[in-house]
Amino acid sequence: MTFQEMKRFALLHAARDSNYVTKVYGGYFKVFFNAFADKGDKWELYRVVDGEFPKRDEIDCYEGFVISGSPYDARSDESWMVELCRLLQTLISMKKKVLGIGFGHQMLCRALGGRVARLETGWDVGIRRVTFTPSHCLRFPGSKILPLDMDIIVCHQDEIVKVPEGGRVLLYSEKMSDEMFVYEEHVLGIQGHPECTIEILENLVHSLLPNDSISRILGENGKMLLKEVEADKKYWKSICKSFLKGIWFIEPPYWRI
Numbered sequence: 704m705t706f707q708e709m710k711r712f713a714l715l716h717a718a719r720d721s722n723y724v725t726k727v728y729g730g731y732f733k734v735f736f737n738a739f740a741d742k743g744d745k746w747e748l749y750r751v752v753d754g755e756f757p758k759r760d761e762i763d764c765y766e767g768f769v770i771s772g773s774p775y776d777a778r779s780d781e782s783w784m785v786e787l788c789r790l791l792q793t794l795i796s797m798k799k800k801v802l803g804i805g806f807g808h809q810m811l812c813r814a815l816g817g818r819v820a821r822l823e824t825g826w827d828v829g830i831r832r833v834t835f836t837p838s839h840c841l842r843f844p845g846s847k848i849l850p851l852d853m854d855i856i857v858c859h860q861d862e863i864v865k866v867p868e869g870g871r872v873l874l875y876s877e878k879m880s881d882e883m884f885v886y887e888e889h890v891l892g893i894q895g896h897p898e899c900t901i902e903i904l905e906n907l908v909h910s911l912l913p914n915d916s917i918s919r920i921l922g923e924n925g926k927m928l929l930k931e932v933e934a935d936k937k938y939w940k941s942i943c944k945s946f947l948k949g950i951w952f953i954e955p956p957y958w959r960i
Contacts, residue, residue, distance in 0.1 A: 709743040710766040710948060715751045715787065717773035717806055723906045735769060738898040739943050751787050762793070767800030767947040770807025772896055777809035777819050777861055788814045800947050801890050805859055808883075808892035815867030815886060822862050824878065828908060831857045831895060833874040833882040849942070853935040855882075855895030856904050862894070891946050897939030 720730045728734050732748045740746055747765075749755050752773065757765075770791070775784070791814035794801050803811040809819045834852050853874075863881045866872055870890075874883035883893045896904075945951035 709745065710741075711745045711747070711764055712740070712947060713747050713749055713757060713765045713768050715749050715756075715768055715770045715790075715807070717752050717771050717775065717787070717810075719752060721906070721910065723910070724903060727902070731771060734900075734903070735771065735898050738940060739769065739947065741944065751783055751790075754783050754786070756786060756790055759793075762797065762799070765799065767802065768794055769943075769947070770801070770803045770810055772805030772807065772859075775806065777806055777813060784810070795886070795890055798887075798889050800949065802943060802947060803890075803892040804898065805894065805896055808894050809861055809863060811886075811890060811892045812863045812865075812867055812870075812884075815870065815890070817863060817867035817870065818865035819861055820864045822860050826858070826860045827878060828858050828904075829856075830854050831876050831878065831882070833876045833895070835874055836872055849938050850935075853938050855893075855897060855935070855939060856899045856901070857895045858899075858904055858907060859894065863892075893939075893943075895939075897936065897943055 714732055714735050716731060718731065724731055724734065728737075732746070736746050749757055751770075752775070770787075775781070777784070787810060791801060791811060795814070801811065803809070813819055832852055832854050835849075862879050863884070866881055866884055867886060870884045870886045872881045872884050874881075876882050879894065882895065883891070885891050942951070
């Protein structure tokens with residue numbers, strides 16, 4: 704199987720596009736498409752935040768699904784979130800590839816019976832260095848093993864405090880015990896945002912400051928970190944693409960470089 708084979712994927716969009724992302728990128732759908740799609744792939748959009756979900760007979764058409772980030776609380780019982788949980792449980796039972804990013808990572812945990820809570824330390828904004836657990840690393844056909852440590856853009860105030868039964872933590876950080884988990888090889892959750900650009904996050908931090916969602920000091924510190932550290936986007940794109948297309952391998956740590 705190669706990246707060139709045409710595959711069909713769906714983005715389950717759990718947020719509304721900001722004016723900035725719409726103006727600069729044409730919306731978050733295009734941000735995800737540009738980050739994860741290969742030539743010939745077909746991607747479609749479902750705005751689950753507005754109650755738009757794939758019908759049961761449409762699910763079979765897709766190779767995999769991606770759940771986006773969102774400013775909403777993944778612990779909420781809003782009707783669209785309850786429906787999203789039911790959809791995720793259906794996709795998981797069908798062995799569909801399901802990738803959760805940020806909020807999507809947390810919703811996967813919830814759908815599988817894990818637990819999500821508010822970060823005790825407040826907002827986590829900027830670039831986070833994450834590390835593979837001692838028993839896991841990832842490898843792709845024709846490529847080198849990923850490095851032990853990688854950087855990723857983060858912006859969230861909730862975290863997974865109990866991994867679902869059967870889930871395996873692949874990455875952790877000094878701040879969080881679960882930065883990425885896998886479940887039965889066809890479910891992957893990533894707390895950070897591999898699709899996100901530094902410009903998007905800088906704009907997000909700037910837009911949140913007037914609303915006091917993030918303190919001014921933390922926001923400025925986050926922007927400083929973004930200017931000093933470049934995220935390992937090439938590695939993250941390889942992780943997400945390879946997972947969605949079923950061509951990655953979880954291997955023992957002695958393969959690491």
